[in-house]
Amino acid sequence: KNQVEQSPQSLIILEGKNCTLQCNYTVSPFSNLRWYKQDTGRGPVSLTIMTFSENTKSNGRYTATLDADTKQSSLHITASQLSDSASYICVVSTTSGTYKYIFGTGTRLKVLA
Amino acid sequence: DAGVTQSPTHLIKTRGQQVTLRCSPKSGHDTVSWYQQALGQGPQFIFQYYEEEERQRGNFPDRFSGHQFPNYSSELNVNALLLGDSALYLCASSIDRIYGYTFGSGTRLTVV
Numbered sequence: 001k002n003q004v005e006q007s008p009q010s011l012i013i014l015e016g017k018n019c020t021l022q023c024n025y026t027v028s029p030f031s032n033l034r035w036y037k038q039d040t041g042r043g044p045v046s047l048t049i050m051t052f053s054e055n056t057k058s059n060g061r062y063t064a065t066l067d068a069d070t071k072q073s074s075l076h077i078t079a080s081q082l083s084d085s086a087s088y089i090c091v092v093s094t095t096s097g098t099y100k101y102i103f104g105t106g107t108r109l110k111v112l113a
Numbered sequence: 114d115a116g117v118t119q120s121p122t123h124l125i126k127t128r129g130q131q132v133t134l135r136c137s138p139k140s141g142h143d144t145v146s147w148y149q150q151a152l153g154q155g156p157q158f159i160f161q162y163y164e165e166e167e168r169q170r171g172n173f174p175d176r177f178s179g180h181q182f183p184n185y186s187s188e189l190n191v192n193a194l195l196l197g198d199s200a201l202y203l204c205a206s207s208i209d210r211i212y213g214y215t216f217g218s219g220t221r222l223t224v225v
Contacts, residue, residue: 036216043117043203043216044156089155100169101214103155 002027004092004104012110017080021107023073023090031093035064035075038087038106047075047088080111117142117206117217125223126194134189134220138206142215145187147179148203150219156203162187191222199224 004025013019025033032051036044048057048064050073057064061078077084090104118137126132138145144163148156158171162181176192185206191198201221205214 034214041201041219041221043119043205043218045216046214101158103157105153105155108153 002092002094002102004090004102006088006090006104006107008107009105010108010110012112013080015080015082015111015113019077019080019109021075021077021088021090021109023075023104025071025073025090025092025102025104027071027092027094027102029094029096030068030071031095033064033066033073034091034093035062035073036089036091038089040086044089077109080109082111082113085109085111117204117215119202119204119217119220121220122218123221123223125225128194128196128224130194131190131192132194132222134191134202134204134222136187136189136204136206136217138185138187138204139215142206142208143185144207145181145185146205146207146214147187147189148205149173149198150201150203152200159189194224196224198222 007022034049035047038044047059047062050057050066055066063076066073087106087108089106092102116139120135146161147159150156159173160170161168165181178190181187201219203219204217207214
């Protein structure tokens with residue numbers, strides 16, 4: 001069964017600190033993996049997308065890694081800001097079956113001043 | 114360049130009523146997908162429209178139906194509303210059926 005699991009469920013950090021969010025998946029065949037940032041009550045916004053051959057992708061203070069062998073991805077946030085408080089969702093795309101996009105349940109990040 | 118536009122932003126309905134949500138895709142996009150996101154959960158796929166036809170459907174009852182118009186805009190209709198239908202409904206558009214999703218800001222539906 002295609003699944004995407006994220007950890008931790010929630011995280012609280014102080015402004016200026018770094019953090020790393022994890023995503024493990026069992027999706028096959030794998031097409032690509034995206035990290036989205038979703039502010040409360042808003043639609044998700046894409047941060048990074050990685051295909052099978054890419055193992056790292058950066059977008060400003062956000063750096064995503066992908067290990068296709070172990071089927072794991074991480075999102076590292078550097079020098080966190082209050083505006084980073086949001087849910088971060090890992091989405092794995094497959095070319096097979098009805099559910100082309102398999103969503104994780106997300107990690108809720110809260111950055112405190 | 115307008116992104117994905119959804120209307121209304123918020124909606125309150127009574128159990129048993131019917132509701133229609135609307136979505137205008139990003140310019141140049143021809144595929145529209147609808148998702149339901151309950152509080153604290155990831156989005157759940159409802160269905161996808163391409164060339165004015167429902168191409169894929171998730172595990173949702175027939176009370177959920179949709180339509181895509183020639184200008185690629187789309188509607189999501191939900192009949193006989195249940196309390197459990199309360200959620201954020203997200204519309205996502207893309208230029209093909211797999212890649213390049215852009216999400217709208219969603220419609221928050223509350224059923225009382």
